[in-house]
Amino acid sequence: xxxxxxxxxxxxxxxxxxxxxxxxxxxxxxxxxxxxxxxxxxxxxxxxxxxxxxxxxxxxxxxxxxxxxxxxxxxxxxxxxxxxxxxxxxxxxxxxxxxxxxxxxxxxxxxxxxxxxxxxxxxxxxxxxxxxxxxxxxxxxxxxxxxxxxxxxxxxxxxxxxxxxxxxxxxxxxxxxxxxxxxxxxxxxxxxxxxxxxxxxxxxxxxxxxxxxxxxxxxxxxxxxxxxxxxxxxxxxxxxxxxxxxxxxxxxxxxxxxxxxxxxxxxxxxxxxxxxx
Amino acid sequence: xxxxxxxxxxxxxxxxxxxxxxxxxxxxxxxxxxxxxxxxxxxxxxxxxxxxxxxxxxxxxxxxxxxxxxxxxxxxxxxxxxxxxxxxxxxxxxxxxxxxxxxxxxxxxxxxxxxxxxxxxxxxxxxxxxxxxxxxxxxxxxxxxxxxxxxxxxxxxxxxxxxxxxxxxxxxxxxxxxxxxxxxxxxxxxxxxxxxxxxxxxxxxxxxxxxxxxxxxxxxxxxxxxxxxxxxxxxxxxxxxxxxxxxxxxxxxxxxxxxxxxxxxxxxxxxxxxxxx
DNA sequence: GCGGCGTTTTCACTGGATGGAAGGATTCTC
DNA sequence: GAGAATCCTTCCATCCAGTGAAAACGCCGC
Numbered sequence: 001x002x003x004x005x006x007x008x009x010x011x012x013x014x015x016x017x018x019x020x021x022x023x024x025x026x027x028x029x030x031x032x033x034x035x036x037x038x039x040x041x042x043x044x045x046x047x048x049x050x051x052x053x054x055x056x057x058x059x060x061x062x063x064x065x066x067x068x069x070x071x072x073x074x075x076x077x078x079x080x081x082x083x084x085x086x087x088x089x090x091x092x093x094x095x096x097x098x099x100x101x102x103x104x105x106x107x108x109x110x111x112x113x114x115x116x117x118x119x120x121x122x123x124x125x126x127x128x129x130x131x132x133x134x135x136x137x138x139x140x141x142x143x144x145x146x147x148x149x150x151x152x153x154x155x156x157x158x159x160x161x162x163x164x165x166x167x168x169x170x171x172x173x174x175x176x177x178x179x180x181x182x183x184x185x186x187x188x189x190x191x192x193x194x195x196x197x198x199x200x201x202x203x204x205x206x207x208x209x210x211x212x213x214x215x216x217x218x219x220x221x222x223x224x225x226x227x228x229x230x231x232x233x234x235x236x237x238x239x240x241x242x243x244x245x246x247x248x249x250x251x252x253x254x255x256x257x258x259x260x261x262x263x264x265x266x267x268x269x270x271x272x273x274x275x276x277x
Numbered sequence: 278x279x280x281x282x283x284x285x286x287x288x289x290x291x292x293x294x295x296x297x298x299x300x301x302x303x304x305x306x307x308x309x310x311x312x313x314x315x316x317x318x319x320x321x322x323x324x325x326x327x328x329x330x331x332x333x334x335x336x337x338x339x340x341x342x343x344x345x346x347x348x349x350x351x352x353x354x355x356x357x358x359x360x361x362x363x364x365x366x367x368x369x370x371x372x373x374x375x376x377x378x379x380x381x382x383x384x385x386x387x388x389x390x391x392x393x394x395x396x397x398x399x400x401x402x403x404x405x406x407x408x409x410x411x412x413x414x415x416x417x418x419x420x421x422x423x424x425x426x427x428x429x430x431x432x433x434x435x436x437x438x439x440x441x442x443x444x445x446x447x448x449x450x451x452x453x454x455x456x457x458x459x460x461x462x463x464x465x466x467x468x469x470x471x472x473x474x475x476x477x478x479x480x481x482x483x484x485x486x487x488x489x490x491x492x493x494x495x496x497x498x499x500x501x502x503x504x505x506x507x508x509x510x511x512x513x514x515x516x517x518x519x520x521x522x523x524x525x526x527x528x529x530x531x532x533x534x535x536x537x538x539x540x541x542x543x544x545x546x547x548x549x550x551x552x553x554x
Numbered sequence: 555g556c557g558g559c560g561t562t563t564t565c566a567c568t569g570g571a572t573g574g575a576a577g578g579a580t581t582c583t584c
Numbered sequence: 585g586a587g588a589a590t591c592c593t594t595c596c597a598t599c600c601a602g603t604g605a606a607a608a609c610g611c612c613g614c
C-alpha cells in the first residue's frame with residue numbers, strides 16, 4: 001500500500017545531506033541551532049541530529065556554550081589545503097604586504113568561481129576606505145577591478161553567461177550595457193590592468209591586475225581599492241602590476257620546486273587528540 | 278553462512294567515509310588520484326569514486342587538469358565561516374598588520390585545538406626569520422611562544438595531558454622537563470606574556486601574548502618571532518601585548534554589535550551558478 | 555600489439571539511514 | 585511560578601541508498 005506521501009524522500013544521498021548542512025551556515029548567521037540547521041538543510045530533526053553528532057565528533061562542526069552549532073576548526077584546517085585558497089594566498093602574501101605598506105590602502109586577492117569572484121585575501125588598514133568584501137565572500141564580476149580582470153581572461157562561455165544575464169547596477173556609474181562592458185574587457189586585456197571607478201560604491205576606485213599560473217592561464221587577480229576622489233589609476237597601475245608579476249613568479253617557484261614548503265624537523269604526530277572525557 | 282570476511286565492513290557511516298576522504302589530503306600532498314584517495318580513506322574504489330563525484334559536483338573537491346582531486350574552493354568558502362578561523366582573523370588582522378609594519382618580523386596568530394595549536398594567521402615578510410609554521414598547520418604546545426601562552430591558560434585537564442606525555446625536544450634549549458615547564462607556565466600567567474628562546478630552532482625567539490573573549494577566556498594568542506641573537510624580549514613584550522589587547526577589544530566589539538560586518542547594498546544572489554556544460 | 559595502471563560502469567544484495575512518535579530539558583511569557 | 589513554547593534526544597520498524605566484486609574502458613610506455 002502506498003500512503004499519501006512516502007515518508008522518506010528518495011533521491012537524496014547522505015553525502016548531499018551532509019553538504020547541505022555545511023552549506024546552511026552563512027556569514028550573517030555563522031551559528032545555528034539544530035532546528036535551524038535541520039530546516040535549512042531540509043532534513044528531519046533526527047537525521048540532522050545524527051549527522052551533526054558525527055560532524056561534531058570529527059571536528060567539522062563545533063558547539064558553542066549554548067549548544068549551537070558552528071563550523072569547526074578541523075574543517076577549516078582541511079579546507080586550508082585548497083590550492084586555490086591558502087596555497088595561492090601563501091604565495092601572494094608577501095607581495096600583498098608590500099603593496100599595503102607602500103599605499104596603506106585596501107589590498108585584495110580574488111579568484112573566479114563559476115560566474116562570480118571569491119575573495120581569497122584582503123588587507124584592510126584601520127583607516128582605509130570601507131569596502132564590502134570579506135575573505136571567503138562572493139561578489140559579481142562586472143563591477144569590481146578584480147572581477148573585470150578575471151572576466152576579461154575567462155573562457156568565452158563564462159563571458160557569455162555573465163554578459164547574457166541582466167547586470168546588477170550598484171551605482172549610477174556601474175556599467176551594465178553588455179556592449180560597453182565588452183569594450184572595457186578588451187581594454188583590460190590590452191592594457192594589462194582594470195579600473196573600476198565608483199562602480200560598486202561611488203567613493204571607491206579599484207585598480208586590478210592579473211596573476212597567471214605557470215601555464216600562462218590567468219588564475220587570480222590583485223587589486224588596490226582607494227578613495228575615488230583624486231585617485232590616479234594610471235599611477236597606481238604599475239604598483240599593482242608589479243605585485244601581480246611578483247605573485248606570478250612566486251607561483252611558478254612553488255609549482256616547480258618542493259610541494260609546498262620546507263618541512264619541520266619531523267612532523268608533529270597528526271593523530272587527533274582524543275577528547276579527554 | 279558467513280564467509281571469510283564480510284565484504285562490507287560494517288560500522289562505518291557514510292558520513293565518516295566522506296570525512297575520511299577530506300582528511301586524506303595533507304599539506305605535503307594536496308592533490309591525489311582517485312586510487313590514492315581510496316587507499317588513504319580505506320574505501321573501495323567504486324565507493325571512493327561515487328563519493329568523490331558528489332563532492333566534486335558540490336564543490337568540496339575539484340579536479341585538476343590531470344584528473345587528480347584536490348580540496349575545492351567551495352569547501353574553503355564554507356570553512357571560512359568558522360568563528361575560530363576567519364572570524365578571529367578578521368578581527369585581528371589590522372592589529373597584526375600594525376605589528377608587522379613596526380617590526381617587519383614574523384607575526385603569528387594561533388588558537389588551541391585539543392593538545393596542539395593551530396595557526397590561524399601568519400604574516401611573514403620576505404626578509405624575516407624563516408619559520409616552519411603554515412596557516413592551518415598544527416604544532417606542539419610546549420615549545421612556541423603562542424603554545425606556552427595557550428597552554429598556560431588552558432584547562433587543567435589539557436595541561437595534565439600535555440605535561441603527562443613525553444615532550445618532544447626540538448633543540449638543546451627545548452624545555453622538556455614537566456616541572457620546569459610548570460614553572461614557566463606560572464611565569465607566563467604572572468607576566469602576561471611568554472618567551473620561547475631557541476626552543477624550536479636555535480636562531481629564532483618568539484614573544485607571545487594572550488587574547489581573551491568577552492567572557493575573559495583566553496581564546497587565542499599573538500606572537501612575534503625574531504632572530505634570537507640580540508633580541509630583547511622585554512622590549513618586544515609591550516608591542517605584542519598592545520596588539521593582543523587591541524584584538525581583545527575588537528572581539529568584544531564584534532560580539533556586542535552587529536553579527537559580523539556591515540552588509541552590501543543587497544547580497545549577491547547566493548545561488549550556485551550551474552556548471553555550464 | 556601488449557601489458558600495466560588507473561578510472562568508470564553494471565548488478566544484485568543488505569544493513570545503515572530514515573522519519574514518526576514520544577519523552578526530556580530548557581527557556582520564554584504572562 | 586505556572587504554563588506554554590521551543591528545542592533536543594532516544595526508540596523502533598521499515599526500506600532505499602550504499603555497497604564491493606567483476607568486468608569493461610581508456611591511456612600510456614615499451
